[in-house]
Amino acid sequence: MSELNGALIGCGFFAINQMHAWNDVDGARIVAICDRDPERLKIVGDQFGIERRYSDANALFSDGGFDFVDIATTVQSHRILVEMAAQHKVPAICQKPFAKTLADAKAMVAACRAAGVPLMVHENFRWQTPIQAVRKVLDEGSIGTPFWGRFSFRSGYDVFSGQPYLAEGERFIIEDLGIHTLDIARYILGDVGSVTARTKRVNPRIKGEDVATILLDHESGATSIVDVSYATKLSKEPFPETLIEIDGSEGTIRLTQGYQLEVANASGSMTADVSPKLLSWASRPWHNIQESVYAIQQHWVDKLKQGAEHSTSGADNLKTFALVERAYESAASGQTVDVGAML
Ligand code: NAD
Numbered sequence: 001m002s003e004l005n006g007a008l009i010g011c012g013f014f015a016i017n018q019m020h021a022w023n024d025v026d027g028a029r030i031v032a033i034c035d036r037d038p039e040r041l042k043i044v045g046d047q048f049g050i051e052r053r054y055s056d057a058n059a060l061f062s063d064g065g066f067d068f069v070d071i072a073t074t075v076q077s078h079r080i081l082v083e084m085a086a087q088h089k090v091p092a093i094c095q096k097p098f099a100k101t102l103a104d105a106k107a108m109v110a111a112c113r114a115a116g117v118p119l120m121v122h123e124n125f126r127w128q129t130p131i132q133a134v135r136k137v138l139d140e141g142s143i144g145t146p147f148w149g150r151f152s153f154r155s156g157y158d159v160f161s162g163q164p165y166l167a168e169g170e171r172f173i174i175e176d177l178g179i180h181t182l183d184i185a186r187y188i189l190g191d192v193g194s195v196t197a198r199t200k201r202v203n204p205r206i207k208g209e210d211v212a213t214i215l216l217d218h219e220s221g222a223t224s225i226v227d228v229s230y231a232t233k234l235s236k237e238p239f240p241e242t243l244i245e246i247d248g249s250e251g252t253i254r255l256t257q258g259y260q261l262e263v264a265n266a267s268g269s270m271t272a273d274v275s276p277k278l279l280s281w282a283s284r285p286w287h288n289i290q291e292s293v294y295a296i297q298q299h300w301v302d303k304l305k306q307g308a309e310h311s312t313s314g315a316d317n318l319k320t321f322a323l324v325e326r327a328y329e330s331a332a333s334g335q336t337v338d339v340g341a342m343l
Contacts, residue, residue: 172208
């Protein structure tokens with residue numbers, strides 16, 4: 001199949017990474033962009049040499065001429081834009097958080113399914129090189145059957161300067177960052193039956209919670225802890241690394257700070273450097289995330305051309321989204337909550 005043409009809606013902070021990644025992706029290019037903010041439209045259009053520019057998504061879809069749409073706006077507009085894509089029979093990628101509520105997310109999946117168009121959530125963290133390396137060790141059977149895990153993201157990095165809206169929402173860390181960590185936990189240890197969570201707000205200048213500790217009961221019988229914090233001041237800032245510990249029947253995996261992977265089993269132990277590549281347009285410390293943006297967008301194109309399901313399809317992401325909703329519910333009630341009933 002020849003090169004796919006894409007349109008991108010939402011030319012904000014994170015879309016710059018997506019635009020750079022589209023330049024690198026094999027088999028697709030962006031031919032039109034849309035943003036309701038004329039300044040952002042001009043900045044991104046000029047930087048990436050895109051002539052077709054729209055301030056209104058309806059006008060973009062009416063003109064057409066593209067094979068897929070990449071929705072990089074914030075959550076408020078996700079449902080309306082995904083439904084617009086479905087109505088125009090255009091395959092869609094949607095940034096996380098997928099929707100404002102699980103009911104909205106289900107409606108978006110149903111709309112795309114009814115229209116017969118693929119829908120993928122831009123849930124890129126599982127595509128990070130170090131996370132893929134952990135998954136590979138497990139798939140090779142090097143540590144036997146995993147029975148316990150920890151997925152940890154603890155940082156004091158100032159995310160609010162680049163994304164000021166993060167300080168303003170009633171919900172913060174589980175919805176914005178923990179959503180990725182929960183997705184990694186599902187990707188590594190499988191789907192989850194129940195959730196117990198505790199949250200805290202340490203930073204007085206923000207509205208939502210900036211610390212969360214979540215206990216997951218996986219359907220496989222494994223137990224894991226997802227712990228996330230933006231209130232943790234360490235001597236060596238780990239942002240944006242997810243650290244992982246997995247114990248299995250035959251050995252252990254440790255993904256430690258500085259992208260070091262340690263595997264121990266009866267044959268001995270090994271350490272490997274699983275650092276992400278620094279792509280030409282990337283900058284530290286974001287390069288880990290930036291490389292995963294490229295990887296997920298390449299995956300989108302490859303699977304779209306094959307007509308195959310995407311790793312983080314809308315349907316798959318409902319299960320991650322349900323964990324977010326259930327974690328907030330558990331933190332509010334103090335109770336362990338069942339996940340299955342939501343899906
Ligand atoms: P942003 O506010 O900087 O950019 C959003 C842009 O979308 C703005 O320019 C805004 O004008 C435009 N927009 C909003 N609604 C629109 C509409 N209906 N039509 C046209 N344009 C519209 O936000 P951001 O920080 O770039 O975040 C965007 C999304 O990316 C968020 O959902 C955020 O959670 C997500 N994000 C993901 C990652 C990741 O690693 N996957 C990292 C950062 C942000």
